[in-house]
Amino acid sequence: MTDHGITTIDTGFHRPAFDAAYLIVEQGRAAFVDCGTQHSVPALLAALHAQGLAPEHVDWLILTHVHLDHAGGAGALMRRLPSARLAVHPRGAPHMIDPSRLVAGATAVYGAEEIERSYGEILPVDAQRVVSAGDGHRIDLAGRILECMDTPGHARHHLCLWDPRSRSWFTGDTFGLSYREFDSARGAFALPTSTPVQFEPEALQDSIRRLLARDPETMRLTHYGPVGDVARLADDLIAQIDAMVALARAADGHADRHARLVASLGELYAARAAAHGSALDTAQTLDLLAVDIELNAQGLEVWLDRGRPT
Incomplete structure (x- = not known):
């Protein structure tokens, strides 16, 4: 599905319609928002090809945060994107340059075999290609300005991305989970995600209110896809x-x-x-x-x- 130059990509993680990445295309240049795992790279490149673009047309990979279902494939994808830079929250940038602590933490919880099966190899990103995107940081995609907002609550290294063109937020996990199986005549159903280890309830509520203050038309969730009726949600x-x-x-x-x-x-x-x-x-x-x-x-x-x- 494509609107305002935005394509929702199913990364294939866990099950269908569970984990989304997004492709934004502007004037023949492209940015990915989140990327899934190493196993997701073929799907992302296929979505790029479907828009008539090649890897060298990608200027940005923008991560909402560094949890592995959002960012586990970043190192592998960046190796396929020769012109791209990676934008990530300042707290997340060190983990993209040296993902050893991310790998160790996940391995302690899930085991090495499960990490390989679910996420593949988690590769580092060249420090020269990493941009720390703090609150208010603006990303220029061929003249289309995308603004980062610091949105703690789910994680302290979380940002959301505002796109004025579509009046939408790319919300990562800040605006919760909304699986399409729950859709009804009332629209989407959503629930918060308090995944360990940095859940902070008041900060998350404040982040949600900050997102709503822009009067968005659409929230583009990682889990899963774009949703409207944002005030109710x-x-x-x-x-x-x-x-x-x-x-x-x-x-x-x-x-x-x-x-x-x-x-x-x-x-x-x-x-x-x-x-x-x-x-x-x-x-x-x-x-x-x-x-x-x-x-x-x-x-x-x-x-x-x-x-x-x-």
Whole structure:
């Protein structure tokens, strides 16, 4: 799908319509926003070719943050893009130049075999090609100005990208997850993502409000694709963050804290999806969200254990 020169690319990570990257084309020049994993590189280059462009026409790879489902393929992709620079949050730039800590952290959680299977080889990016994109940084794509906003909450190394041409934000994980299976007559359904290890609820709510202040028409999520009706979704996300925090606090102090939190998060999301008019039943909802519920529970527990104030 292409609009305003923007193509949504399914990176093929995990399952169909789960992990998106975007291609922006302006005056024969191109930028990718997020890139999936090393295994995603052929899909990105195929999308570029479908627009009649070659790798040397790409000026930018812009990362919303350095979690591996968004940035794991950056090193491999940059080796295929001879003219491109990589723009990333200042906190994320060192991890793109030397990804060893990213690899070590992910390997500790998932194991080396799973890292290779899911993400492939995570390669470094030449430091001379990396641009630190702080709050307000402007990227010029053939005269089309794209503006970076620092958006902590999901991660401290997270930025969102504003495109005035389409009046849309490329939101990474700041505007939550919205899987197309949950779409109903009311439109899209979204839930926050509190993936470990840097979830901060108040910062995430503030970031969502900052995005909404631009009066966007569309949010372009990594998980998954463009969504409209952004004011409603923003209200839903902010309310759910409060609900998730309350559930985390209710589970805290119990020996079975993690199990309680997983169960209560599942109940929260299933009830909200049903109220939204989702065609999925409770079992289907819990199955589709199983990984996200587990990661959200872990992220909330890390936040609890850090002792963050309310």
